[in-house]
Amino acid sequence: MTKILTTHVGSLPRTQEVVDFIFARENGEAYEQSAFDACMARHVDEVVARQVAAGVDVVSDGETSKISYATYVKDRYTGFSGDSERNPPADLLKFPSFLKRLADGGGTPTYRRPMCTGEVKVKDHVDLNKDIANLKSAMANHGAQRGFMNAASPGVISLFLQNAHYAKREDYLAALAEAMREEYEIIIAAGLDLQLDCPDLALSRHMLFNDLSDDEFVAIANTHVEALNYALKNVPEERVRLHICWGNYEGPHVCDIGMDKVFDTLMQSKARYLAFETSNPRHAHEWTVFRDRKADIPDTKVLMPGVIDSTTNFVEHPEVVAQRLDRFTAIVGNERVMAGSDCGFGTFAGFGSVDPDIAYAKLSSLSEGAEIASKRS
Incomplete structure (x- = not known):
């Protein structure tokens, strides 16, 4: 039996004390x-302990200290001020x-979303080094053998912190890739896996580029992957995870671009582990894209399907997870699948539709379901 490892997308519910700070x-x-x-150190220690107790194999710091998975960069990098235009999802x-x-x-x-x-x-x-130190300390305290840390991709930064300085979008992406490269390399050097959050490869289709055709959008998404791959040039692919999603919110999602349209873009990324949504009702059917295009999945890739949802308080039955x-x-076999969540449970500080205790109950069910699937595959 080859054990199916368990993980999640990264963010976890924060306490009110953390949110207030x-x-x-x-x-x-x-x-x-x-x-x-x-406060941050205490909370990271707690979230790692709860992940370990829930049976999660590859843990994170819950993105504890970050206001959000993308806009935290405004505090770590120069060049941001004012406010970006809000673009509600088209759905x-x-x-x-x-x-x-x-x-x-x-x-x-x-x-705040400065430009x-x-x-x-x-x-x-x-701040990055403090986050790393907190996670590694908590892992040592609770016996977690493997951890990952999230970082924003150049593309998702360009989605939420829009460009009013560089002459072209490509120039902005190039500058972001060069700036973020150090952060990626520091995380890897610390012995952690690196997760790049890339909703720009799907969500931005119906937020920033809803006036384009799908093919025109995919061409832009490919430039985002090119910028990301440049930023990863000194990072070993086997240590990199990439998360693509259509927006971590309960909504109709009738404008989401299909996985079949962005499949090739996803496969071109310099990331071994590919995390994507398969639990929410709009994308649950898209496992067939991977089945039908098995030959186009590089042997180096590990699939990280979201087998628990991050927008509802239903706790999935372990058998549902296993199925x-x-x-x-x-x-692709057990050794090339890692069980994950559709998205994070604390994408923005102080905001999340899932009760904190239920989030960990979901992670426990995730682990139980992975054990069931491991035994029968």
Whole structure:
């Protein structure tokens, strides 16, 4: 029996104390740095302990200290100021009453999204090194053997922090790739796996590029992968994970581009582990894309299907998890499948539709389902 390893996409629910500190920093309010640092360290230790208890094999720091998976870069890199235009997903614009309900109910997170108004360069790696130290300490404390740390891709930064400085989009992507390269290499040098968050390869189709055809969008997505691969030029592919998604929100998702359209783009990335959504009702059928295009999946790739959903409080039965995994192990075998989640459970600080305790119950079910699937594959 080859054990199917378990992991998730990265972000996990934060405590109110963590959220309060993050928004104090975000809003320029007074706080004690030593107290902030101590709080982050405590919380990372707790989330790693809970992942280990839930049976997760490859753990993360829960993205504890970050305001969000993409906009945290504004605090670590120069060149960002002002505010970027908000672009609601096209599917929500088709259902304005639902969009209003989300907004009125606090279902749309509020945080700063400055624009790129100057040259993008590294400020320092102080926050990054603190995140790494907290994760490695927590792993040692709780016996976690393998960990990963998230980082924003050049493409997703360009999606949320839009360009008002560089002459062309390609120039902005190139600058972001060069700036982010150091962050990626530091994470790898610390002995952690690197996860690149890339919703720009799918979500941006119906946010920023909804006036284009699918083929025109795919051409842009390919330039995003080219920039990412450049940033990874000194990083071993076997240590890299890439997450693609269509937006971590409950909604109609009727404007999502299909996996069949972005499949080739995904396979071109310099990442061994490919994380993607397969649990939500809009994309659950797309496991057949991988089945039908098995010959086009490089032997070096490991599939990380999301076998638990991150937008509802249903706790998936372990047998459901196992059945979802069965579909992929039948295609590439146990050793090339890692069980994951559709997306994160704490994508934005203070925002998440899944109750924290239920999020860990889902991770426990994930592990139980992976064990079932491992035994029968």
